[in-house]
Amino acid sequence: MTKEETRPLVLIVDDSPHVTGPLRILFEETGRRVVVADSIDSAVRACEAEHVDLMLLDVTLPDGDGLSVLEILRDRPALPTVTVALTGHDDDLTVQRCRAAGCRDVLLKPVPVRDLLRHAAEWLPERVASA
Amino acid sequence: MTARTNESTNALDSSASVEARLAALELAHQHALREIAELKGRDTLKTQFLANISHDLRTPLTAIITHAEILRDGILGELSARQHESVAGIIGGGRRLLEMVGEILTYARGAANQLEIVPSEVAVVDVIEQVRRLNESLVARKHLRLEVHVAADVPRVWADREKLAHILGNLLGNAIDFTPSGGRVWVHATARHEADRDTVLIEVGDSGIGIAADHHELIFQEFAQVDASASRQHHGTGLGLTIARRLVELHGGRIWLESELGEGSRFFFTLPTQRQS
Numbered sequence: 023m024t025k026e027e028t029r030p031l032v033l034i035v036d037d038s039p040h041v042t043g044p045l046r047i048l049f050e051e052t053g054r055r056v057v058v059a060d061s062i063d064s065a066v067r068a069c070e071a072e073h074v075d076l077m078l079l080d081v082t083l084p085d086g087d088g089l090s091v092l093e094i095l096r097d098r099p100a101l102p103t104v105t106v107a108l109t110g111h112d113d114d115l116t117v118q119r120c121r122a123a124g125c126r127d128v129l130l131k132p133v134p135v136r137d138l139l140r141h142a143a144e145w146l147p148e149r150v151a152s153a
Numbered sequence: 154m155t156a157r158t159n160e161s162t163n164a165l166d167s168s169a170s171v172e173a174r175l176a177a178l179e180l181a182h183q184h185a186l187r188e189i190a191e192l193k194g195r196d197t198l199k200t201q202f203l204a205n206i207s208h209d210l211r212t213p214l215t216a217i218i219t220h221a222e223i224l225r226d227g228i229l230g231e232l233s234a235r236q237h238e239s240v241a242g243i244i245g246g247g248r249r250l251l252e253m254v255g256e257i258l259t260y261a262r263g264a265a266n267q268l269e270i271v272p273s274e275v276a277v278v279d280v281i282e283q284v285r286r287l288n289e290s291l292v293a294r295k296h297l298r299l300e301v302h303v304a305a306d307v308p309r310v311w312a313d314r315e316k317l318a319h320i321l322g323n324l325l326g327n328a329i330d331f332t333p334s335g336g337r338v339w340v341h342a343t344a345r346h347e348a349d350r351d352t353v354l355i356e357v358g359d360s361g362i363g364i365a366a367d368h369h370e371l372i373f374q375e376f377a378q379v380d381a382s383a384s385r386q387h388h389g390t391g392l393g394l395t396i397a398r399r400l401v402e403l404h405g406g407r408i409w410l411e412s413e414l415g416e417g418s419r420f421f422f423t424l425p426t427q428r429q430s
Contacts, residue, residue, distance in 0.1 A: 040216035044223060051228045110211065113315045115271040132215035132251070135222035 030075040030146045031055045033102065035065040035091065037084050041108070041131065045078065048135060054146070060084070065091045066100075074102035076145050081109050081120065089123040096124075104145045108133065200265045207258035211251065218247040253390050259319070260375065260392045263399040270313035270403050272428070277310055277317075277342050277353055278303040284321040285340070291329055292338070300339040307342050310353050310424040316400045317424070323393035324357035324420050331418070332361030351426045352406065358419040364412040373398045373408075397422070 032049045034042045037060040046056045057074070059065035062085050068074065069091070081088040088107070095101040107120040107128045120128045127141065166174065221243040223229060224236075232240065262268045281301055292299045310317070321340070328338040337360040345354040364372060375395040401408040401422045412418035 038212050040212045044216055044219035048219070048223055048228060051223075110208075111315075113271050113313065114273055131211075132218045135219060135226055135228075139226075 029053060029055045031057065031072060033057050033059060033065065033068050033074040033077045035059045035077060035083070035088060036080040036108065037061065041080070045138075048138065049142070052139065052142070054142075062086055062088065062091050062094070066094050069095055069100040069102060073100070075104065076142070077102040077105045078108050079105055079125070081107055081116070089120065089125075092124045106141070106145065197265065200261050204258060204261035204265060204267070207254050207261060210254045211258075214247055214251050214254065218244055218251065221247065256390045256392055256396065259396050260390075263396060264375075268399065268403060270316050270400075272311050272313050272404070274309040275312045275314045275317060277307055277355065277424075280314060280317050280321060281340050281342065281355075284318055284325055287322065288325055288329060295329065295332070295336075296334045297329060297332060298337045300337070301341075302339070303342040304344060306344050307353055308344060308351065308426045310426055311428050312404055312424050316403070320397045320400050320422065321355070321357065323397045324422075327393060328357055328359035328361065328418070328420075332359040336360040345423065347423070352423040353426060354421060354423050356419055356421050358417065360417040363414045363416045363418055364410070365414045366412075369410055369412065372410075 030053075032054045034045050034049075034056060036042050036045075036058075042058045042060075046058060049056050054076075057068050057072075059068045060083075062083055065077070065079070065083075065088075069077070077091075079088050079091060092101070092105060104126050105124060107116075107125040108131050109116055109120070109128060110131055117128045126145065129137070129141070169177075221240050224232065225240045225244060259268065281303060285299065285301055288299070325338065325340065332338055339356070339358050341356045341358075343354050343356075345352050373394050375392060398408050401424075405425050406423040408420070408422040410418055410420045
């Protein structure tokens with residue numbers, strides 16, 4: 023297995039390059055591989071193409087509710103190991119909805135980089151140690 | 154406008170028959186109703202535009218802040234001390250701008266009646282602590298004394314936690330902003346029984362510059378400023394109290410103040426302790 027293949031895979035699902043651009047730099051520069059999807063459809067296809075270790079999921083996507091990615095992949099091997107919601111609102115209802123759908127955490131955009139790196143170490147523990 | 158003037162003149166024309174004057178009055182009335190409807194429609198469009206543009210401003214701001222934080226944290230290489238200082242300026246300015254955009258968005262949603270609360274049972278003391286921590290560094294920088302007191306018998310309130318934090322943040326932010334260095338600001342919460350229900354009374358006070366009695370109602374109105382030069386000196390959108398009032402009222406509570414010029418200010422608001430029917 024090449025070194026490239028052992029690095030954890032992060033899928034960033036957001037339709038704005040303003041969001042995905044800096045996150046791609048952040049994760050790639052800290053030893054992860056990154057795939058970007060801008061819709062429910064492309065997120066599902068990315069998950070089916072290769073197992074995703076961490077999915078950062080915007081709940082509002084152009085083709086509908088971002089959480090439906092989890093609904094579509096439920097009980098399937100293609101379901102990412104960890105999914106974290108990135109939202110514009112962190113009211114109780116949104117948090118409950120995201121957690122009920124299977125999200126490990128719900129983070130409010132823009133997530134401070136230090137928080138994101140600290141969380142990423144929790145979400146991807148073994149892989150970070152070897153990165 | 155010309156048409157309406159002619160119609161009104163006809164209606165007032167004493168030589169015309171009563172029927173003709175009534176008909177002219179009715180025409181003028183219909184014309185006025187149409188104008189009101191058109192103005193309301195334009196106001197709604199403007200509010201919607203404000204909400205849309207505020208929402209769209211958040212995304213590129215997110216990019217600016219995140220890119221700058223990546224640089225600050227040395228992920229793309231170590232920075233010199235001066236580069237650090239400069240990048241910290243971008244982040245600080247970006248976060249402040251983000252807060253202001255958020256405030257305009259909340260105002261616009263409120264004006265368009267699109268603001269909703271998602272209430273649950275909330276411990277006031279936790280939200281006060283959250284807001285206190287957020288303002289800690291600002292309080293220290295201005296050498297203010299911040300006192301928090303929540304009475305032991307204060308029950309949980311039936312509120313939207315995020316919106317309650319917003320109300321407290323706006324009131325405490327103002328208290329800090331309008332209190333000179335060395336002054337005192339405080340947040341107190343007490344249980345209160347009103348005529349038909351139990352509420353919690355929250356007071357946010359300060360020993361600052363105070364507000365003259367004839368401005369007490371004005372400061373809650375949008376686009377109104379007690380002193381335009383004050384708003385330039387004490388930054389912000391000037392919408393904080395308008396938003397606070399709308400959010401308190403959405404909870405079924407009341408907000409008011411006691412203040413005199415030079416005597417500090419005490420803002421009070423109530424929140425219900427039980428689900429509203």
